[in-house]
Amino acid sequence: MVLGRSLRNHHTTRKLVVLVGPQVSDPCQSVLKKLYDEVRLVDVLDSGDAAHLAMMKRPDLGVTFTKLHCWTLTHYSKCVFMDADTxxxxxxxxxxxxxxxxAAPDPGWPDCFNSGVFVFCPSMATYDRLLQYSTEHGSFDGTAIILMRYLDKCGDQGVLNGFFSSWSTADISKHLPFIYNLSSIAIYTYLPAFKQYGANAKVIHFLGQTKPWSHTFDPKTRQVRGAGAQDVAASHSSFLLDWWTLYSAEVVPMLQGHYGDQPFHSGCVEEEESQAGSAASAPPALSSEERKERWEQGQADYMGVDSFENIQKKLDAFLK
Incomplete structure (x- = not known):
């Protein structure tokens, strides 16, 4: 919903299509129908198409097969795929x-592209070949999903990079500038570049296990709370605030109109609730071993104890 609203706010002239699973509620689908030109139900587990047959051979690639359905949008000549966390x-x-x-390079391995944003041409022939490739070769990132959850790997990226294997070497014009898929992970691994080019960002990608909607937001104080300080930092606080500001101001009222008297949890909390819960929700101090583990997983608290300023102070003290 936020992605669709953000595209409309920036005056896209293109048709918007959203692929949804059967678990999306009726009120949510109603809002999506107002934001998108087309809402298409995708569920490979219940379909009778080629993806369902491939699924029976490789059930481990369920998420991948769902995403590949974008190539079936053959009433369009060209599309830009975008993950929901952009x-x-x-x-x-x-x-x-x-x-x-x-596509843009992946921050974890730049010889691979990140499958969160990419330009493609719908084609049933390509779709069939992708399914065949998936069943024969699988996905090199599918088996590592538990170890790499913080990098947001779900199997489709490995399949697509394997299928479009010449991306890294064949044609540099197919390498999108990183501003079209700017991830929080890259911001903190190369902060000087972010300071130089970050203002030109066009698409923000909230990579990682914790998504913007995993948090809560106080519209009065404009504070994002919830999943822990480290997770807020890893999403880059200013972009996370942009996401929640758009959601609370423009999406929540639409949801309220469709839910009517039915209660629903918007994620927005009142100021007094935030103040009452702030002490209870404050994350406990991490041990040295826990901090080390977070660093190794790319989840350092860059806005807090592990900020550049604190690291510099530590180094200065050590050198003295």
């Missing part, structure tokens, strides 16, 4: 000038 902060219609398969 936020548009500038018009990106120029992406339609790119060819298949255009």
């Amino acid at each position: 936020l548009v902060v500038s018009n990106i219609d120029e992406l339609f000038e790119r060819e298949e398969l255009s």
Whole structure:
């Protein structure tokens, strides 16, 4: 919903299509129908198409097969796929000038592209070949899903990189600038570059296990709370605030209109509730071993105890 609203706010001239699973509630689907030109139900587990047959051979690739359905949108000549955990902060219609398969490098392994944003041309022939490739080769990141959850790997990225294996070497014009898929992980691994180019960002990608909607938000104090200080920091606080500001101001009222008298948890809390719960929700201090483990997983508290300023102070004290 936030992605669709952000695309509309930045005046896209293109049709918007959203792929949803059967678990999405009727009120939510009603809101999506107002934001998108087309809402398509995708469920490979119940379909009788080629994906269902492939699923029986490789049930471990369920998420992958669901995502590959975007290639069946053959009533469009070209599309830009975007994960639901992305936020548009500038018009990106120029992406339609790119060819298949255009994508930005992944921050974890730049010779691979990140499958959160990519340009493609719908084709049933490509769809069938992708399914065949998936069943024969699987996904190199599928088996590592438990170890790499913080990098948001779900199997589809390995399949797509294997299928479009020439992406890294064949045509540099298919390498999207990183501003079209700016991740929080990259911000903190190369902060100087973010300071230099971050203002030009067009798409923010909230990589990681903890998503913006995993938190809560106080519209009065404009504070994001919830999943722990480290997780707020890892999403970059300013972008996380942008996400919640848009959601609370423009999406929640639409949801309230469709839920009517039915209660629903919007994630927005009143100021007094935030103040009452702040002490209880404060994360406990981490041990040295726990901090080390978080560092190794790319989850350092960059906005708090592990900030650049604190690290510099520690180094200065050590050198003295």
